[in-house]
Amino acid sequence: MLRLHHVDKVYFGGTVNENSLFRGFDLEVERGSFVSIVGSNGSGKTSLLNLICGTLAPDAGQITLDGQDITRWPEYRRARRISRVFQDPALGSCQNLTVFENLSLAARRTQSYNLRRGVTERDRARFGELLASLDMGLEHRLDQVTGTLSGGQRQALALLMTTMNTPDLLILDEHTAALDPKSSQRIMALTDEIIKRHRLTTLMVTHNLRFALEYGDRLLMMHEGHLLRDDRGSAKEALVLDDLLDQFNQISIEYGN
C-alpha cells in the first residue's frame, strides 16, 4: 500500500557536517496493518514520517501510495489521503475556532471549501454523537473555542478530525507523548478503537515501548536510519518488554544517548 523504495536523505549535504540519515532505505506497509515504530533520538523515526507526509523531500528514491508515485507531491496534496496526528495537541485544531467549527472544517475535507454555509445546525447532532463516543466530555463543549480545552481533549479532537473522513493512511507522531499518563492511556485506547473500527492502515512512532508492544501487528525498531528489528504477526506477539529494553539500552550506551 505504502512503499518507500531506495530512499536517500542527507542532511547538510556538501558540508563538513554532512550526515546521511537514509541510504537506500526500503519499507513496505500492507493495507490494514498497524505498524509501531520505536528507536532512540536521531534514529530517523520522525524523519521517516516527514518523508512520507511530504514535510521533507528525499534526495533520491521513490515513495508510492497504492502504486501512485507521490514523491514530488507537496504536503497539502498528500494530506488528502494521509492524515497525521502530532505530538503537540495544539497543532491539530484551530485554537480560536470552536469545536463545532473545527469539526465542520474537517468534515468538508473531501468536498470543496466554497460559498456554502461553513457551519450548519444539521451537523450538531451528528458531531455530538461522534464526540460522545470519545467519552472525553467534549459533547458539551461544541460551542467552546478549542484553546480552552485540556491537552487530552484537544488530542482526542485532533484524532477525530483526522479520521472522520477515513484516510488511506494514518500517521501518529508520538501523539500521546505530551499528555499526562492517564490521558495518554485513554488516547491510546481510543486510537486503537478508531483504527479497528475503520480498519485504518497506521504508522505510529512512539517512545512508549509498552504501547509499541501492546498495540499494532508489526513493530519496527530503528537506529541510524536502519531497521534494527522488523517483527510481525506471531513474532511480534512473542516479543516481551525485556528483549526490547535490552536492545534499546545497548544502542543507547553505544551511542551515548
Place this chain on the structure above:
Amino acid sequence: MEQFVRILIDIGEQGLIFSILALGLLISYRILNTPDLTVDGSFPLGAAVSAALLTRGANPWLALGASLLAGAVAGLTTGLLNVKLRITALLSGIIVMTMLYSLNLGIAGTANVGLFNSRNLFSEAPADWIPARLGPYRIRTMVVAAIIVLAVKLLLDLYLATRSGLLLRATGDNQQVTVALGRDPGLVTILGLTLANSLVSLAGGLLAQQQGFFEISMGTGQMVNGLASVIIGTALFGRIRRLRLTTVAIFGSIIFKGLLTIAINLGLSANYMRLMQGLLFLIILVSSNLSDKEARHATASSR
C-alpha cells in the same frame, strides 16, 4: 452647541469611511495574522482610481467599483510575492507599496486632483433622494457612508460564515490545519490579502469622493490607522461574545477617529496629526498587550 454637532458629524463621517479600511485590516492582520504594509499604497490607489474616473465624468458607483478592483490587484500582487516568490509578508507589502506610489501618481496625473466640479456618490441618486429637511449636505454624506459600510460589513459577515471564510480563519489560526485539510495555505493567504486590499482601496476611493480631492500622500499612516481601530475595538468590545468581529472593528474605527478629532479640536496643530496617530496607536497597543496578559493570567489560574 453647533460646534459640538459639527464635531459629532466629523467623527461619524470619518469614522464610518475609515471603518472600511479597518475591515480590510481585520482580514489581513486579525484573521490572517499577516502584517500587510501594502495598505499605505492601496488606500491612495483607490483614491487615485476614483479621482481619475470622476474627472473624466464616470459614474461614481462605477468609479468606486474600479477602486475596489484596483485594490484587489494590489493585494493579489503582494500575496503572489509573499507566497510564490517566498518574500516575507512585510517586505512584499513594502515593495508593492513603494511601486504603488509611482503608479498612483501616474493614474491620478498629478500629486493633487480636485474633484469639486465632478459628480460624486454624494451629489446624486440615491443620495439626493434623502430629503433636504433631514439636514444639510454633511448629514446626507453620513447616511450614504453608513449604507455603504453596512453593506460591506454584512457581505463580509456572510463570507466569513461560508466554508471558504472558515478556511480563511483556520489558515490565520493554524496553517497546519489547512495543510491537514488538503488545501494549500499559500492560496488562502493570497485570497485573504486580495480581499483585504480590495476593502482598503474601496475606503480610499470613498474618502476621495467625500472630501473632493486626491492627494498623493494620503496613504501615509493608514496601516497604523486601520490597525489602531481594529485593536482598540478588540480591546474594548472583543469580550462581548455576541458582537461580531466586523462590528467590533467599526466601533473601534469610530472611537479612534473620535480621539483624533477631539485632539485637533483641543488645538493640536494638524502638522502633528501623524505623530498623534502614532502615539495613540502605541498607547492602545501597549494597554491591550497588558490587558491580554491579565486575561491570560486569569484564565490560566481559573483552570
